[in-house]
Amino acid sequence: MPDKPSFLQEELQQLSVTRDNAEAMVEPLELGKRVREIRLSQKLTLEEASKLTGLARSTLSKIENEQISPTFTAVNKLVKGLGIDIPQLFTQPKKKTPGSGGRRDITRCGEGKPHPTPTYEHELLATQLSSKKMIPFKTTVRTHSWDEYEDWVRHDGEEFLYVLSGSIMFYSEFYEPIELHTGDSAYYDCEMGHALVSTSQKDAEVLWVTA
Incomplete structure (x- = not known):
């Protein structure tokens, strides 16, 4: 199985470029x-x-x-x-772009940008905002078996996972698999291999926020 879907890799790369550019423009303190x-x-x-x-x-x-x-x-x-x-x-005070402190993006139910993969059905949220510090998306976990994965999912950053409905088995490279139910959550390092499998009769839904 390839690493995390390309949309997430691209978003994370953009976050990295934005931070690198910001650091490059820091002026020496007077x-x-x-x-x-x-x-x-x-x-x-x-x-x-x-x-x-x-x-x-x-x-x-x-x-x-x-x-x-x-x-x-x-x-x-x-x-x-x-x-x-x-x-x-x-310490040099942080510089703000005019109006940058008042950004907002609303995503109505079901109106996120769809991004299907062989194991997940992603719905990207807050897609109108550029240079975000977080990448939020809702996911339907289609797979019900670990055998459908060829390898671990891994990528840069940290991730927060919240189970919206159903139940999942949360697999992570350095820990024993753990079942999470509606309302349960996890926070983890994304460079560690991870993957989700639905354990409920219906496909589970989760909210992911990647930073």
């Missing part, structure tokens, strides 16, 4: 700029920040403009005066 961002986020003037930190206004200005590097003592005063911790000071 400490002065970071100090200024924190000060402005708290709506503080240089004078107000000077009083809070005990650093001279001129010293703060030079730090923010990258004219001098803060000493260890100055860093401690900045952290204490601005009410932050050291990781906040030395």
Whole structure:
């Protein structure tokens, strides 16, 4: 049996490319700029920040403009005066694409994108969203025998499995097979071989979320 259906491999590859591109675009930290961002986020003037930190206004200005590097003592005063911790000071804030925090995708019952395989009948969900951090899909488990598999299913990432109806035998490479019933769930490493077999009279249905 081939590895996980091509749609999942392609989605996982896209997630990997997106993350790699994001990491490649990380800019080196400019400490002065970071100090200024924190000060402005708290709506503080240089004078107000000077009083809070005990650093001279001129010293703060030079730090923010990258004219001098803060000493260890100055860093401690900045952290204490601005009410932050050291990781906040030395960590680049995450950049958000405008509108990226308000995305939404609705998939009506039965309106997912079908993707049949010899053993599974997949219904892909939330297909209108690109660059997703998770890949959700609902699956009808057609196979009722382990003999229908030629090999383990394995791929990159981690996966959450939730049984929607019926019952399944969950096979995993390093554990004994376990039967899961409606409402049961499993979370596992996808690089470990795995496969599902319906044990109920009707084909079981499961919800899968891959990250």
